Amino acid sequence: MSEINKVNRILVSDINRISELNANDAVRINGELLSSPSPPPTPSAYNNVPVLDASVSVNWASATKHLNVLPGIQSASNMFCAGDYIYCPEFYTGKLWRAPTSDPLTWEIYLADLPGAAPRYSAPAIIDGSVYLYGPGTQIIYASLSDLSSWTLSGTSLPRTFGYGTSLLSDTNVYLMGGFSNKNEYMYAPLNDPTNFSYSTYSNDLNPTGFAFRYNNTYYHVGGDEVNYGATPETIQTNTKVCIPSKNWWRQGVVIGSNLYVIGDLAEVREVDLTGPMTSSTVVGTIPESPFLFYGSMVAVQNKLYLFGGNTGSFNVDSAISFDLTGNTTNQPS
Numbered sequence: 553m554s555e556i557n558k559v560n561r562i563l564v565s566d567i568n569r570i571s572e573l574n575a576n577d578a579v580r581i582n583g584e585l586l587s588s589p590s591p592p593p594t595p596s597a598y599n600n601v602p603v604l605d606a607s608v609s610v611n612w613a614s615a616t617k618h619l620n621v622l623p624g625i626q627s628a629s630n631m632f633c634a635g636d637y638i639y640c641p642e643f644y645t646g647k648l649w650r651a652p653t654s655d656p657l658t659w660e661i662y663l664a665d666l667p668g669a670a671p672r673y674s675a676p677a678i679i680d681g682s683v684y685l686y687g688p689g690t691q692i693i694y695a696s697l698s699d700l701s702s703w704t705l706s707g708t709s710l711p712r713t714f715g716y717g718t719s720l721l722s723d724t725n726v727y728l729m730g731g732f733s734n735k736n737e738y739m740y741a742p743l744n745d746p747t748n749f750s751y752s753t754y755s756n757d758l759n760p761t762g763f764a765f766r767y768n769n770t771y772y773h774v775g776g777d778e779v780n781y782g783a784t785p786e787t788i789q790t791n792t793k794v795c796i797p798s799k800n801w802w803r804q805g806v807v808i809g810s811n812l813y814v815i816g817d818l819a820e821v822r823e824v825d826l827t828g829p830m831t832s833s834t835v836v837g838t839i840p841e842s843p844f845l846f847y848g849s850m851v852a853v854q855n856k857l858y859l860f861g862g863n864t865g866s867f868n869v870d871s872a873i874s875f876d877l878t879g880n881t882t883n884q885p886s
Contacts, residue, residue, distance in 0.1 A: 607807030608879035612837025628861025793830035
């Protein structure tokens with residue numbers, strides 16, 4: 553699988569593969585589904601954090617803070633990539649910002665006003681040639697990857713209030729999970745009708761504002777001090793491991809090979825072996841932000857791993873932190 557990027561957060565080379573429509577694509581007029589693809593579309597990305605193969609290594613000691621990168625964007629919790637750009641909705645307004653992947657530290661306002669409420673703490677997902685922003689509240693907006701200057705406010709709403717949570721794709725469905733309003737709930741919709749959601753419940757709460765990903769045919773949700781996982785998103789709480797010392801709920805991460813790296817809390821980078829017992833984690837680096845950093849988005853591009861934005865608990869951060877990458881960043885596990 554090609555590169556994958558967060559939050560919301562799906563890497564550039566992956567987008568190129570799904571931007572061309574074909575005869576099996578769903579047909580919509582004004583957001584209404586007129587025909588369904590057969591078979592259902594295969595998702596191009598299952599994750600909202602970077603998932604890189606084992607050949608990649610990160611020089612955690614290379615952490616560099618870049619000041620005044622995100623003026624006006626605020627916490628930058630829901631970035632996504634399409635074509636040659638990284639996009640990010642502004643926190644309190646409907647503005648949509650973007651930066652070229654060739655120069656990811658230079659941002660500009662691309663669109664003055666997205667429809668509906670400002671999509672802060674929304675969860676992006678790229679499905680069948682379109683990008684969807686789920687939340688806040690029950691709102692869904694979407695646009696074709698071929699024209700991100702034209703967005704539609706869906707006439708169909710989410711069945712439950714959603715915000716601060718995360719998205720996750722399986723072979724057949726898009727899932728929304730976590731969030732303050734529905735910690736023990738998840739919503740799901742078929743990939744060929746990604747605005748038609750139902751909802752169900754987990755046996756226990758998920759930590760809100762965590763992140764989710766798929767690795768080696770297992771689905772994971774990471775939040776607080778927990779790693780939850782299962783064979784399907786519906787059973788993601790089949791196993792719960794407490795392995796990450798937690799100051800608060802909010803984290804970001806990257807998966808490299810079979811190792812999960814959790815970034816942000818306590819200004820530390822912690823490594824968790826996904827093939828091991830996951831009863832502990834190891835500090836492998838620090839970030840130049842103190843005492844902690846939550847929200848934000850992880851992006852892997854141009855042989856760099858970036859942590860954009862975030863919040864220190866007292867104020868939103870307009871900076872970015874970069875780490876040097878080496879290895880094959882285009883060959884991704886699924």
